Amino acid sequence: MIEISDVLLGPDVEESVLSVLRSGRLTQGPKVSELEAAFASMCGVRHAVAVNNGTTALVAAFRVLDIGPGDEVIVPAFTFVATANAALETGATVRLVDIDSSDFCIDTGAMSEAVTSRTAAVVPVHLFGHPADLGKIAPFAEEQGLRIVEDAAQAHGASFAGRPVGGFGTGCFSFYATKNLAAGEGGIVTTDDDEVAERLRVLRNQGMRVRYEYEVVGNNYRMTDLAAAVVLPQLARYCQQVERRRANARVLAELLHDLPELALPTVAAERTHVWHQYTVRVLASLSRDELADRLREQGVASGVYYPKPLQQYDCYREHPRVIADPTPTADAVASTCLSLPVHAGLTSTDLTEIAAAVRRALRPPRT
Secondary structure (H helix, E strand, O other), X not given: OEOOOOOOOOHHHHHHHXXXXXXXXXXXXXXXXXXXXXXXXXXXXXXEXXXXXXXXXXXXXXXXXXXXOOOEEEEEOOOOOHHHHHHHHOOOEEEEEOEOOOOOOEOHHHHHHOOOOOEEEEOOEOHHHOOOOHHHHHHHHHHHOOEEEEEOOOOOOOEEOOEEOOOOOEEEEEOEOOOOOOOEOOEEEEEOOHHHHHHHHHHOEOOEEEOOEEOOOOOEOOOOHHHHHHHHHHHHOHHHHHHHHHHHHHHHHHHHOOOOOEEOOOOOOOEEOOOOOEEEEEOOOOOHHHHHHHHHHOOEOOEOOOOOOHHXXXXXXXXXXXXXXXXXXXXXXXXXXXXXXXXXXXOHHHHHHHHHHHHHHHOOOOO
């Protein structure tokens, strides 16, 4: 089976983890500090504060930005559920808006129309590794006095106009097991704001700067040195891994470009894509799910990210702090999108077979 994701962990990761085990220091320690410095450098920001997962990164960002009850947060309806859950956890109201079909990211027109007197923040989700339109979002947020909380969980190293994501506001990244950079579980928050960074460090440590001196009501959001030890060696070779993903995406585009049954992903001007997923839209009479089944029968895995906009789930449709604007594009995309393997572990033979399997599934030979 050609899998949809493949976590490439080499001997250097094993040695890094063993060094932590041998040290006896398993919780937050020098490996975390090393990761924070390296990640901040990659994102071109002054601070990166490691936490225990990507959802925590979002929750912590909202909390230190004082976003909570009475505030509204604008979120694209087509995203992983953590984006909305994190805002709801702080007591804020989530306003779901439509996306742009060209990049699967927040529709900036819908975003601007959703602003009310209660709006405190906008959350651009850099979905599948492609940055949202920060060239419009950043100046609009500044004009309106809104915070930007970037959900960059899938976009480590992506950039807009030469500037890495995670530096346009408060950036939130995930190191979940299938991400481009994986720790199993883990996350990190990036910022250029010294005060925000300091508040994050206190918040993640049960509200302590000094042991048993509690400054705020905090929590245990700490990353372990074991998790950091898994990520660090990957970070050292990350540029090469991303280039392989980009090369794989180019090959898939070349092999599939003549199929009108598919709308292939594109890269917008001024943006760099890190190809966490290669997501097509199925426009054939064959449904997305039927295509996925036929690919699986041929030994090619695929993924549906995500099957429905958030407001189509009862728990959000009926939630008193969820407001859903009309989302016709998100509705259409969610019912037709399918992600094909693009990870760095693919061989040229794999890529050829993926494309051939797609063709056979869409245009089965006549008998």
